[in-house]
Amino acid sequence: MTVNQMKLLIGGVQLRDGVSTVADLVGRILTRAGLHVLGVERNFASTIYGAHQYDPLVVSARPLVSWGDRAIDVLAGLEYDSNPDAPQQPNRDTIRQHAGDLVDGGVLLYDSSGGPVETGALQARGVQVFAIPARDIALRELKKEVVKNLIMTGALFRLLEFDQDERWLRRFLEERFGRKGAAVVDLNLEAARRGRALVERILEDRRQSSVGYRIEAVRDAAPAVYVSGNEALSIGAIEAGVRFYAGYPITPASGILEYMETYLPGYGGRVLQGANERESIRAALGASVAGVLSMVGTSGPGLSLKVEEIGVSGTTETPLVIVDAMRAGPSTGMPTKAEQGDLTLVTGGGHGEIPRIVLAPSTIDECYTLMRDAVRLSDRYQCPVFFLTDLNLSEGRMTVPESVFRPGRASIARHVAAEHDVRGERYLRYRLTDSGISPRLIPGQRGGISKISSTEHDEFGFVTTDPAMRVAQMDKRMRKLHTYLREDAKAPQVYGEVGRGLTLVGWGGTKLALLDARERLRRDGIEAAVVHFTHLWPFPTHLAKPLLDTGGPVVVCEHNYFGQFADLIQAHCLVPTRRVLKYNGRTLYPSEVVRAVREVTHNGAVAVRLGGKDPVMVEVSIDA
Amino acid sequence: MPEAVQATKAIWDQNAAPRHRIQWCPGCGDYAVLNAVKAAVTSLELTPAELLLVAGIGCSGQIRNYLNGNAFYGTHGGALAYALGAKMANPELTVLVMAGDGDTLAIGIENFVHACRRDPDITLVLMNNGVYGLTKGQDSPSAGLGQPDWKPSEEHPPFIDPVEVALTCGATFIAQGFSGDPKHAAQLIVEGVRHRGFAVINDFSPCVTYNKVNTYDWFRAHVETVPASHDPSSKAAAWDLVRDFQRRGKLPTGIVYRAARAKGDGAKRLPTWPDELARADVEPLVKRLR
Numbered sequence: 045m046t047v048n049q050m051k052l053l054i055g056g057v058q059l060r061d062g063v064s065t066v067a068d069l070v071g072r073i074l075t076r077a078g079l080h081v082l083g084v085e086r087n088f089a090s091t092i093y094g095a096h097q098y099d100p101l102v103v104s105a106r107p108l109v110s111w112g113d114r115a116i117d118v119l120a121g122l123e124y125d126s127n128p129d130a131p132q133q134p135n136r137d138t139i140r141q142h143a144g145d146l147v148d149g150g151v152l153l154y155d156s157s158g159g160p161v162e163t164g165a166l167q168a169r170g171v172q173v174f175a176i177p178a179r180d181i182a183l184r185e186l187k188k189e190v191v192k193n194l195i196m197t198g199a200l201f202r203l204l205e206f207d208q209d210e211r212w213l214r215r216f217l218e219e220r221f222g223r224k225g226a227a228v229v230d231l232n233l234e235a236a237r238r239g240r241a242l243v244e245r246i247l248e249d250r251r252q253s254s255v256g257y258r259i260e261a262v263r264d265a266a267p268a269v270y271v272s273g274n275e276a277l278s279i280g281a282i283e284a285g286v287r288f289y290a291g292y293p294i295t296p297a298s299g300i301l302e303y304m305e306t307y308l309p310g311y312g313g314r315v316l317q318g319a320n321e322r323e324s325i326r327a328a329l330g331a332s333v334a335g336v337l338s339m340v341g342t343s344g345p346g347l348s349l350k351v352e353e354i355g356v357s358g359t360t361e362t363p364l365v366i367v368d369a370m371r372a373g374p375s376t377g378m379p380t381k382a383e384q385g386d387l388t389l390v391t392g393g394g395h396g397e398i399p400r401i402v403l404a405p406s407t408i409d410e411c412y413t414l415m416r417d418a419v420r421l422s423d424r425y426q427c428p429v430f431f432l433t434d435l436n437l438s439e440g441r442m443t444v445p446e447s448v449f450r451p452g453r454a455s456i457a458r459h460v461a462a463e464h465d466v467r468g469e470r471y472l473r474y475r476l477t478d479s480g481i482s483p484r485l486i487p488g489q490r491g492g493i494s495k496i497s498s499t500e501h502d503e504f505g506f507v508t509t510d511p512a513m514r515v516a517q518m519d520k521r522m523r524k525l526h527t528y529l530r531e532d533a534k535a536p537q538v539y540g541e542v543g544r545g546l547t548l549v550g551w552g553g554t555k556l557a558l559l560d561a562r563e564r565l566r567r568d569g570i571e572a573a574v575v576h577f578t579h580l581w582p583f584p585t586h587l588a589k590p591l592l593d594t595g596g597p598v599v600v601c602e603h604n605y606f607g608q609f610a611d612l613i614q615a616h617c618l619v620p621t622r623r624v625l626k627y628n629g630r631t632l633y634p635s636e637v638v639r640a641v642r643e644v645t646h647n648g649a650v651a652v653r654l655g656g657k658d659p660v661m662v663e664v665s666i667d668a
Numbered sequence: 669m670p671e672a673v674q675a676t677k678a679i680w681d682q683n684a685a686p687r688h689r690i691q692w693c694p695g696c697g698d699y700a701v702l703n704a705v706k707a708a709v710t711s712l713e714l715t716p717a718e719l720l721l722v723a724g725i726g727c728s729g730q731i732r733n734y735l736n737g738n739a740f741y742g743t744h745g746g747a748l749a750y751a752l753g754a755k756m757a758n759p760e761l762t763v764l765v766m767a768g769d770g771d772t773l774a775i776g777i778e779n780f781v782h783a784c785r786r787d788p789d790i791t792l793v794l795m796n797n798g799v800y801g802l803t804k805g806q807d808s809p810s811a812g813l814g815q816p817d818w819k820p821s822e823e824h825p826p827f828i829d830p831v832e833v834a835l836t837c838g839a840t841f842i843a844q845g846f847s848g849d850p851k852h853a854a855q856l857i858v859e860g861v862r863h864r865g866f867a868v869i870n871d872f873s874p875c876v877t878y879n880k881v882n883t884y885d886w887f888r889a890h891v892e893t894v895p896a897s898h899d900p901s902s903k904a905a906a907w908d909l910v911r912d913f914q915r916r917g918k919l920p921t922g923i924v925y926r927a928a929r930a931k932g933d934g935a936k937r938l939p940t941w942p943d944e945l946a947r948a949d950v951e952p953l954v955k956r957l958r
């Protein structure tokens with residue numbers, strides 16, 4: 045019997061079968077029941093209706109488990125029919141694409157309303173198949189098609205022996221549908237009961253009472269929420285004091301726009317859906333000029349359009365937080381797949397040289413905690429601060445203890461000047477200072493005026509091409525980066541002991557896979573430490589080099605072709621790196637990392653490319 | 669001139685680039701725009717701290733440094749979008765956008781169109797001269813005015829009339845002025861600033877160096893005051909006026925259209941200062957995720 049440790053996968057037809065509805069319901073209810081759920085491998089399509097969509101969920105009693113490998117324990121297919129456009133082609137993608145990943149002895153649950161599916165081969169290797177006509181029952185007996193989702197949920201819960209007294213489900217439904225009346229709640233509960241009963245009957249026929257997997261509510265678990273990265277970072281931004289948000293619809297950043305539109309006005313803020321990407325960022329800069337903490341969110345294609353304004357923010361010294369929820373590029377790329385391909389763009393994009401800061405959360409809880417830093421740093425250093433997430437982090441969901449959120453906290457301490465702050469000396473918007481940070485009087489305040497200029501300027505803000513003043517202003521702006529490195533840059537997170545073996549290096553959303561890989565390597569007797577970066581730029585050489593320059597192999601794992609972060613490490617630490625690269629739109633699996641590490645340590649590979657037709661492609665240095 | 673007015677006037681020369689550093693060609697229409705803006709802010713009794721000038725890129729944009737008051741200068745075509753955000757953030761600021769025809773009607777037309785739709789309470793003074801002066805005289809989208817034998821092609825399409833675009837896209841205050849009459853232009857700016865909504869003032873400001881067609885004399889021969897009988901609150905009347913002037917080959921100066929849009933509660937300044945941000949408890953947001 046496996047208790048409280050499994051990987052589920054829920055699949056179906058996009059926008060028809062309610063895949064994300066069921067996945068989020070399961071995630072939320074299990075979170076309430078004290079379990080940890082990780083649903084970051086969201087797979088949906090950019091077409092709207094009809095594509096195959098699926099949501100893997102890892103359930104565990106322990107926090108911060110990784111998403112594991114492809115292997116799944118329980119597979120639930122919500123699609124029921126033949127493909128209406130191609131009747132000869134049964135629309136059974138969940139089974140066709142994922143049943144092969146089921147472990148021997150795993151469980152397959154599917155809606156057999158459109159007829160049974162041939163599962164002999166699966167059964168032969170011990171897969172337990174449960175075919176229930178959920179849609180038929182929903183239509184014929186309950187007279188409402190959409191409750192088929194609850195029939196399937198009820199069936200799933202029965203298989204997992206969870207919520208036998210329907211306590212959790214009832215409370216959830218009451219909260220969600222209570223306003224629509226008791227009848228709606230009852231109908232949904234009845235649907236769930238039907239699903240349960242169907243599974244019960246099959247089990248009875250098989251003289252079985254269990255499928256070998258069980259989810260048990262955890263007693264006295266600390267309260268937690270099932271939250272997406274976009275929600276977490278939005279909450280972090282609101283709490284830090286962001287009161288102006290602008291965006292333009294783009295996957296996977298639209299969730300931030302929607303969240304902000306719903307909740308920011310309640311905090312006195314305003315949200316602008318720009319007529320295009322440029323209007324969004326320019327309006328946000330305007331709001332920031334007027335003194336309000338401002339943020340924009342976008343993804344790669346939108347960021348490319350915004351690049352001109354990065355320089356405006358940097359040169360005019362107007363604070364701005366820019367969220368880049370990365371998706372696979374270049375150009376339109378794969379809009380619904382994650383990648384880490386924008387690092388070079390955010391560290392170097394734009395003409396000329398621009399002072400900027402780049403942060404990247406590695407988990408969904410960090411989307412919340414690190415956002416506060418992003419807002420604070422933008423305000424303090426008066427420059428663009430990039431906040432790099434990716435599609436999985438942004439759209440994915442994870443159980444986060446409520447104690448992570450710290451309600452009641454005040455916003456950041458602001459770094460703006462009021463009239464009394466600039467009394468006594470002539471106010472100069474671009475005063476040359478040791479820290480590089482100049483006083484910033486908000487337009488509207490008395491005591492001075494600000495000539496805020498994207499052209500090179502003197503201390504007052506007037507245009508200049510005077511060589512000495514140009515150098516003085518350029519140096520002043522860049523001095524902020526030194527101040528940042530001294531006072532605010534954070535060292536990478538270190539798991540294990542560096543210097544005893546090899547070092548796995550990551551940034552952003554790959555952390556959980558690297559930690560999992562580390563455990564597996566240790567079990568195989570290979571000592572590895574994980575060094576994971578959140579503060580990427582300006583590159584914290586003084587904090588990174590001592591951790592990386594230890595003589596052991598440094599294996600940088602990232603979701604791009606070139607190894608953009610590995611390049612940064614090599615350039616700044618003068619440490620050679622080996623690269624594990626994956627850019628096929630799927631998450632990094634721990635088993636792949638383990639395999640790649642072997643290629644590095646045994647075969648001297650300098651780069652390992654994952655996820656192509658051949659699972660691993662190895663590049664060996666020609667000068668090795 | 670009363671003493672108080674003179675004193676206010678003097679304020680607007682402080683913190684500005686000194687006269688000898690003004691880098692417009694002698695005789696440029698922009699000098700008159702500068703005088704008109706100065707006269708307008710003086711009669712509006714604004715203080716420099718209350719003003720935010722957002723300038724476009726081009727000869728016209730230099731005006732931000734020739735006048736006291738806060739100023740922001742970003743990218744080509746972006747002025748109206750920055751201004752929009754600034755005004756949304758702090759409605760207490762008087763936001764004045766000073767941009768040329770290249771900036772507003774070519775690279776920034778997207779912002780012009782949507783600003784008309786959004787109707788923020790900002791005033792645009794479109795310093796219109798038909799050329800890109802700063803880059804030495806290329807045609808702008810308003811080139812071709814007063815040239816009946818202009819042979820349109822893909823390379824040289826017919827000109828855009830910002831008054832027509834503004835009328836089409838929903839601006840709520842539309843006026844036209846001319847640098848040959850800065851006093852009148854100043855009145856229009858005053859009216860534009862007082863108007864609660866997006867005010868577009870198309871101000872013909874001749875480029876004496878590169879536009880050899882639309883000269884002061886040419887404008888003098890073609891401008892004609894909007895008749896007193898015109899009802900600016902009627903959009904139909906505004907269109908009639910525009911068409912009538914077009915037929916006669918004339919350019920109306922004065923207020924073409926003015927009809928404030930009914931809006932909800934007055935916008936408030938967004939929370940900015942620590943005491944305003946103190947109430948940021950996110951507990952309710954976390955609760956909703958349960």
Ligand code: SF4
Pocket residue numbers: 691692693695696697698727728797801802874875876877878
């Ligand atoms: S080039 Fe034309 S617009 Fe520019 S300053 Fe000279 S006259 Fe004025």
